[in-house]
Amino acid sequence: MQAAILVGLAMAVLWFLEKLGGTPMVIRPIVVSPVIGALLGDLQTGVMVGATLELVFMGAIQIGAAVPPDVLVGAGLGTAFAIQSGQGADIALALALPIAILAQSLKVIVFIIRSWFMDLAMKLAEAGDIKKLHALNIGGLLLQCFMYFVVGFVALLFGSPAVEAFVNNIPQVILNGLSVAGGLLPAVGFALLLLPMMEKRNAIYFVFGFILISYLNLPIMAVTIMGVVLAFVICYEKGASGNGTAAAAAVSSEEEEDLFDE
Known part of the structure; x- marks a missing residue:
């Protein structure tokens, strides 16, 4: 229970710092894994797993609205399972990528929910209400932080076998739908980036x-x-x-x- 709470809080705090600090890259595996390792009492394994996973996820960078596999969840849970199982980087490599892909789908859902507040944001911007705009932005970030906490807490609470079973038993229809949505978002993201330059x-x-x-x-x-x-x-x-x-x-x-x- 304590380990699940620590990992969930660490992932939520790292995400919040990443967005609030202007993308200082604190959600990369080379940072996340040592932090998780230190919290779980095995910094050496955390450093080794972080260096290994950084090579795997080196190209997974969010640009605009593009949603790559979630390296924060993949590295955080992969490291935690590696330490708990005592199998080191092997189990981390086996679990990190499917977990990151699953978290990518969850992030798409969170983005869809956050898009519901765009009309309110536009009204606040037209009214020049900067304080409420800041509050709305922080609320969206906290919503995503809550997602990271729940994912980390539940995954660690039930253990790696439950996570593997959950990933393998997701209906293919749902996976296909989320995969299509995740594939469309990069195109939308790059289109939005190119729009001012076109x-x-x-x-x-x-x-x-x-x-x-x-x-x-x-x-x-x-x-x-x-x-x-x-x-x-x-x-x-x-x-x-x-x-x-x-x-x-x-x-x-x-x-x-x-x-x-x-």
């Missing part, structure tokens, strides 16, 4: 990226490197052009001053 002069770059992926079948890393090189070339050319214009203007100004002096 102009006529930028549209050609999106077409270029589409061609690279769809017709040339280049991997994401190759497209990313090409994007960085293209951005550097464009910025360099603009910088050189700007410096040339400034230099020409300076020369013209000096010539005018010399003409007046004569």
Whole structure:
């Protein structure tokens, strides 16, 4: 019981600090696992499991409305089960990913619930009521913190066999529905991020990226490197052009001053 409460509180507090502190990355496995290990009296296992899981979840980063597997729950519960079972990183690796995927689905549900408050948030913004906006935001964060506490507490209270059985017995229809919802959210998230940048002069770059992926079948890393090189070339050319214009203007100004002096 005590271990379940400690793990649940630790996950809730780490999530709250992550969002309140401007994303200091305290929910990464390399931080979460040592914290859980210290609370459960086995810091060494926590550090080892954290380093291992960080490699597994290195690419799981939330961007916009995209919802990746929940690394906080995966690392927290994976570490706790590894310490309780005495099997180290092996059991953590076996349980962390399915637990993180399940928590991803729960987070989607929480996001859906939080979206119900958007109309109220818009009204408060139009009225300029900043205090109530802050309170509404904190309330949403506390709701998600409560989710993390309940997940951690229940999972640790019933143990890893119950968690494995629960994950394996979820109806496939529910899993498919949550999987579709989770797949749509990344597209919505990237669309929202691109919306402020979508102009006529930028549209050609999106077409270029589409061609690279769809017709040339280049991997994401190759497209990313090409994007960085293209951005550097464009910025360099603009910088050189700007410096040339400034230099020409300076020369013209000096010539005018010399003409007046004569």
